[in-house]
Structure formats: structure tokens, C-alpha cells
Amino acid sequence: MNSGGDNSESVYDVIVLGAGPAGENVADRVRAAGLTCAIVESELVGGECSYWACMPSKALLRPVQALAAARSVGGAAQAVTGGLDVAAVLARRDGFTSNWKDDGQAEWVDGIGADLVRGHGRLDGPRRVVVRATDGGSRTLTARHAVVVATGSRAVVPPLPGVETVRPWTSREATSATQVPARLAVVGGGVVGVEMATAWQALGSHVTLLVRGSALLDQVEPFAGELVAEGLTEAGVDVRLGVSATQLRRPDGGGPVTVTLDDGSQLEADEILFATGRAPRTDDIGLDSVGLEPGSWLDVDETCRVAAVEDGWLYAVGDVNHRALLTHQGKYQARLTGDAIGVRAAGREPDTRPWGAHAATADHDAVPQVVFTHPEVAAVGLTARQAAEKGLRTRVVDYDLGSVAGASLYADGYRGRARMVVDLDRDCLVGVTFAGPGVGELLHSATVAVAGQVPVARLWHAVPAYPTVSEVWLRLLETYRG
Incomplete structure (x- = not known):
């Protein structure tokens, strides 16, 4: 059921803030336990992963990898006579995002028997959520057992002089752009930075990768970052380590971005992408109404219950708890959390032993990740x-x-x-x-x-x-x- 703002009040067993992959999985598990559930979403059902992260980015990268694989095998390499068809790559990406429409995802929510409430949800004291719809109406939702925060994270852009006037790309623009910039500057040597450098270089951009540190992918083994740096350089990316952007400028009427670096040199690019970290989307969800700091990460226990809130009714899954900012880990947490909520609602205690049925142990000891570069x-x-x-x-x-x-x-x-x-x-x-x-x-x-x-x-x-x-x-x- 899709609901907007009708100035009404409703009671559910569980309320989920955020209909991304983590929120969807919580809803699925609590419904399987027989609990009623409302899931609140202010943007598209399916979240960041479906429309601006995992799916579109990998749709952009897969043709790059397939072409590189063909060119690396004798016999197949001789059959490869051209480069990527940019229009076809972008059209395939658009297919994976359902052209940024969420009808199918909304139908899935309805199919599991949860209520979809569209609008911006904010906590309003213990177990209460007020949802403000785009038409100005509002609904008050009350939870019998639990409220789950699954609002994800947003890209962080550093407050450099001129940054607001140049209209920089973040990961969202990088995965949804419809035109290939002739020159693209990428700031950041983490996963988003190296993957988007890989994709847009192959699509025809001249890419300059600006990395403040001395290595790429500094959270994995050093040899991995070295091999990725070699691959990017061989593909034509200008990889610059140990440099930082200090100032940005773009003419008022448009045109290229001028990037001033900390060594005093300047770089021109048609677009600049900042891949410089994430922040929790918790700044405007009413955390202050339950004694928490707006904009903060939410510390949780092994069942993803927020430790600082009394009575154990508030949970946080996915990026907002800062345990592992990966879609598959958020979904993993959500499955365990949904089951734990169901167990507690039935008057029992969940299994929180190490590697127990309701303990998100893998967040500490066995987090897998793939970086889809070449x-x-x-x-x-x-x-x-x-x-x-x-x-x-x-x-x-x-x-x-x-x-x-x-x-x-x-x-x-x-x-x-x-x-x-x-x-x-x-x-x-x-x-x-x-x-x-x-x-x-x-x-x-x-x-x-x-x-x-x-x-x-x-x-x-x-x-x-x-x-x-x-x-x-x-x-x-x-x-x-x-």
C-alpha cells in the first residue's frame, strides 16, 4: 500500500525509516515473523544502491571489464576492432536503474504486505515517527515494538574555496551522467574514486586522479592498490599521488573548472568528482527528540539495537551504524535485526553469542568487498x-x-x-x-x-x-x- 500525507495516525509493530536494501530486508524479515510494518521513504524505493551506487556503477564498469578481457586473449583480441559504444553503455545502465523509476520496487513492498509511506520521516519521541508528505500533509506513525533507522549515507564534499560555485559531481552524478566529459578530475583514491576513474576513462574522458595519500585503496593490502594504479595508468588515467586540491573556480556562465593544487599548479577539467567519504543521513530525522545528536553515526550492539536509547526500541542498520558501509553488509545486518525484533516481540531473547543467529559478527571478522577496476x-x-x-x-x-x-x-x-x-x-x-x-x-x-x-x-x-x-x-x- 502506497500512502502519502493524510493527517492521520497509524499503529504498526515496526516502522522502518528508509526503503533502501537494508530497510527492505528488515521489512521482509519482520513481515515473515508475522509483524505489521510501515516503511517510510522520501526518495526512491530501492535506495542509493539501486539508482546511484552499486547497480549503475557496475553497469558502467562491466563493459569495460568485458572489453579488457577480450583484448587480453589471443584470437579474441584480433576480433576487437573498436571501443565501447557509449550510447549503448549508458542505455544499459539506465535499464538497470529502471530509468530512475521505482514502480517495481514499490510493488515488491506491497507484495510482502508492508505499507509504503512516502514522505520525509522524523522521530518524534519514543516509538513515534511523523511523516511529512510532498503535498504538505502529515501522518503520525506509532510502533509497538521497534523503529529501525535505515536512512543510509550521503557523499561528503570538502568545504574548499569555490566548491559551491563549480557544481561538483559526487557519486550520484558520476553514476547517472548522460554525457561524457572530455576531461574529468577525480578527487579521492578510495573505491568510488578508482571505479569511476576506470569507467569514465574507458568511456572517453581524459581522467586525472588526485589522491592526497601515497597509495590507492589504502584500506586493503598495499599490493592491490599498486596493481590498480598500474592498470589505471596503462589505461590512460593520470594518477597523481600526494596532492590535494585547495581551491576551485568555474566561470559564472559555465565552462571548465580550474583546480588549484597544493603545490601551486593548476589543472583544468570539464567536471570534477569528489569521492572523499560518506556521512550518515541522520541530520534531519529527529534524533534530538530521543536524546541523540543529529547528524551522528548510530552506535549499535550486535543485533543493531541503538545502545544509547532506553527500552531497546530503536535500531539502526546499514551505513548509518558505520560498521561496514557496503550494501551486502547492510542487508546482512537487516536480516539478523529483523529476526531479532521478531524474537523479542514474541517475548524471547535473541541468540547474540559469537556467530549466533542474531549477532552481526561478520561486520568485525569477515567483511567481503570487490573493487570492480581492471x-x-x-x-x-x-x-x-x-x-x-x-x-x-x-x-x-x-x-x-x-x-x-x-x-x-x-x-x-x-x-x-x-x-x-x-x-x-x-x-x-x-x-x-x-x-x-x-x-x-x-x-x-x-x-x-x-x-x-x-x-x-x-x-x-x-x-x-x-x-x-x-x-x-x-x-x-x-x-x-x-
């Missing part, structure tokens, strides 16, 4: 540095992916690297990283090994098929055994 990066768990910082006694094992038979068949001149971090005291893996073409499909095997705490001795009996890239598992274990 080459790809796939990682789960801890890096070697993070393991050392936690005081673990580990052994780090590296292997050249290009030496694996399956990889050499996958691409001529395959370049890549694999690493596993072994906890010597528990004899299990705490982290795995792959960097190379197509390694994203290796990641779930690593995630199972890390999340399952599978003993290294047992992994010997998981036999990889020959000749596939997965044979790297055998080579890592052989190197570990010595």
Missing part, C-alpha cells in the same frame, strides 16, 4: 597490518596469480597476486586478498573459509578444479606448508 580487487577479513594491530600471531602467505595455470588461460600475460593471513594460534585464515582480472568470483570461497574458521588442515581437502584460477588455493596452501 584488475579487480577482492578481499575479506583482516589485512596483514590489521591482524598485527589486533595482536594476532600470524603468517602471511603470498602467491603470484599469473603462475597459476587457470589464470594463464584466462588472460595472456595475466598479472595478479594472492595473499592469505593465517592465525597461527587457531590454524585458520583471518584474511584473504586477491588482485587480478576476474578475482571477484574467487571471493566467496575465501569468505566461507574466514567466516567458517576452517582449519588450514581441512582446506587441503577442498580440491580446486583444474585448470581454473581457483587453483591458487592449492598453491597458497603448498607455500604455507613449505
Whole structure:
């Protein structure tokens, strides 16, 4: 049911603020538990992931990867005689976003038996949400058991001189643009920065990547960022490390952006993208009415219940709790949280033991992520540095992916690297990283090994098929055994 503002008051078991992937999954699980649910959304049902992040960005990147893969195999390479069809790539992306219409997603909400309330929702004291619709009307919703905040995050643009007048891109503009800028400056060397540099360079932009630090992707193993930097440079991206933008200027009537750098030099670009971090979308959802600070991240326990709110009725899932800003982790939290709410509503206590049925343990120990550049990066768990910082006694094992038979068949001149971090005291893996073409499909095997705490001795009996890239598992274990 789609509802707007009709100045009415309604009571539900659970109210969810935000109809992105995390909010949808909470609603699905509490409905499965037999609870009534309203889900409030101020924009498009499906959220950031469906329209401005995961789906459109990967739709832009997949043709880049497919073309690179074809060009890396003798026989296929000779058949590739042109570049990407930009119009076709953008049209395919638009298809994945349903042309920024959410009819199908809204039908799904109706199909699970939840009520969709369109408008801006704000907390109004314990268990109460006031929704202001675009037509000016309002509804007051009251929750018997729980309110769940799933409002996500927004891009952060640094307050540089001139930034407001140049109309910079954020991730939203970068994934929804309809024209290819001749010159694109990208500020930031994290996932969004390197993925959008990859996509727009392949679509015809001359891309300059400006990175304040000394490496790309500084949250993963260093070798992965190095391989991505090499791939971007070979593709034609101007990768500049150790530089910062200090001032921006664009003529009043339009035209190129002039970027002043901290070394005094200047750079001209037709558009500039800031990929410089995220902030929680909690600044205008009424947190002050329940004793919390507007605009803050929401600290939660293992069932995603907000620790600072009495009586345990407020939960936060997805980006807003700052545990792991990834769609799949938000959905994971939402499934566990929805089940925990259902258990508590039935008068029982949820299972919050480590790796229990309602504990979001993977947020600490087994978070997987793929960076869809060329080459790809796939990682789960801890890096070697993070393991050392936690005081673990580990052994780090590296292997050249290009030496694996399956990889050499996958691409001529395959370049890549694999690493596993072994906890010597528990004899299990705490982290795995792959960097190379197509390694994203290796990641779930690593995630199972890390999340399952599978003993290294047992992994010997998981036999990889020959000749596939997965044979790297055998080579890592052989190197570990010595």
C-alpha cells in the first residue's frame, strides 16, 4: 500500500525509516515473523544502491571489464576492432536503474504486505515517527515494538574555496551522467574514486586522479592498490599521488573548472568528482527528540539495537551504524535485526553469542568487498597490518596469480597476486586478498573459509578444479606448508 500525507495516525509493530536494501530486508524479515510494518521513504524505493551506487556503477564498469578481457586473449583480441559504444553503455545502465523509476520496487513492498509511506520521516519521541508528505500533509506513525533507522549515507564534499560555485559531481552524478566529459578530475583514491576513474576513462574522458595519500585503496593490502594504479595508468588515467586540491573556480556562465593544487599548479577539467567519504543521513530525522545528536553515526550492539536509547526500541542498520558501509553488509545486518525484533516481540531473547543467529559478527571478522577496476580487487577479513594491530600471531602467505595455470588461460600475460593471513594460534585464515582480472568470483570461497574458521588442515581437502584460477588455493596452501 502506497500512502502519502493524510493527517492521520497509524499503529504498526515496526516502522522502518528508509526503503533502501537494508530497510527492505528488515521489512521482509519482520513481515515473515508475522509483524505489521510501515516503511517510510522520501526518495526512491530501492535506495542509493539501486539508482546511484552499486547497480549503475557496475553497469558502467562491466563493459569495460568485458572489453579488457577480450583484448587480453589471443584470437579474441584480433576480433576487437573498436571501443565501447557509449550510447549503448549508458542505455544499459539506465535499464538497470529502471530509468530512475521505482514502480517495481514499490510493488515488491506491497507484495510482502508492508505499507509504503512516502514522505520525509522524523522521530518524534519514543516509538513515534511523523511523516511529512510532498503535498504538505502529515501522518503520525506509532510502533509497538521497534523503529529501525535505515536512512543510509550521503557523499561528503570538502568545504574548499569555490566548491559551491563549480557544481561538483559526487557519486550520484558520476553514476547517472548522460554525457561524457572530455576531461574529468577525480578527487579521492578510495573505491568510488578508482571505479569511476576506470569507467569514465574507458568511456572517453581524459581522467586525472588526485589522491592526497601515497597509495590507492589504502584500506586493503598495499599490493592491490599498486596493481590498480598500474592498470589505471596503462589505461590512460593520470594518477597523481600526494596532492590535494585547495581551491576551485568555474566561470559564472559555465565552462571548465580550474583546480588549484597544493603545490601551486593548476589543472583544468570539464567536471570534477569528489569521492572523499560518506556521512550518515541522520541530520534531519529527529534524533534530538530521543536524546541523540543529529547528524551522528548510530552506535549499535550486535543485533543493531541503538545502545544509547532506553527500552531497546530503536535500531539502526546499514551505513548509518558505520560498521561496514557496503550494501551486502547492510542487508546482512537487516536480516539478523529483523529476526531479532521478531524474537523479542514474541517475548524471547535473541541468540547474540559469537556467530549466533542474531549477532552481526561478520561486520568485525569477515567483511567481503570487490573493487570492480581492471584488475579487480577482492578481499575479506583482516589485512596483514590489521591482524598485527589486533595482536594476532600470524603468517602471511603470498602467491603470484599469473603462475597459476587457470589464470594463464584466462588472460595472456595475466598479472595478479594472492595473499592469505593465517592465525597461527587457531590454524585458520583471518584474511584473504586477491588482485587480478576476474578475482571477484574467487571471493566467496575465501569468505566461507574466514567466516567458517576452517582449519588450514581441512582446506587441503577442498580440491580446486583444474585448470581454473581457483587453483591458487592449492598453491597458497603448498607455500604455507613449505
